[in-house]
Amino acid sequence: MMTKMLVTTTEQIPGQAYEIIGEVFGVTTQSKNVFRNIGASMKNIVGGEVKDYTKMLDEAREAAVDRLRTNATELGADAVVMMRFDSGSIGTDIQSVAAYGTAVKFKEA
Template sequence: MILVNTDYVSGKELLTLGLVKGSVVWSKHLGKDILQAFKTLVGGELGSYTEMMNEARAMATKRMVSEAQAMGADAVVNVRYASSEVMQGAAEVVAYGTAVKFKN
């Protein structure tokens, strides 16, 4: 599956299939959440939250790709990500784009 953040795939003519998306609400366990709260006192990267967001993006992307595959897509164009805090230490990540098929 080709994923691009442009509205085209170089050298291909596209047939639009429709919007696809994947979402996940992801959190870290309470122990890591407490440790990260202490880290905010001294500053620096909050590694557990960076890891959490990377895991959430990967899962959202996987779900978006599964939806596109179910539609028979060859690629997803205009891929975008959005995130929002659901509660302290938990975030929703949404991956979305347009599923397309290559014209022969």
């Protein structure tokens, strides 16, 4: 079983010296389905959180980080630092989420 690669939003990993490999990315695009749109329309009337959309965005963020880890692994990285998210809409029914950061390789002590 492969251990999940460390992905952190910090610039430094305490106790680790490393060299920078380069930029890594993970991108996913999710579409809203008819049932989610119906639920969202109802929430527009009564107000409140649209839980199906929240779930969709959570799943999209997770997929983006998984793809970021894959990209970093392909480059031979041990970890990713300075990870950030970006998201946006494409049209009215599609949401895109990107995870990006810096792949690093640990130095031998």
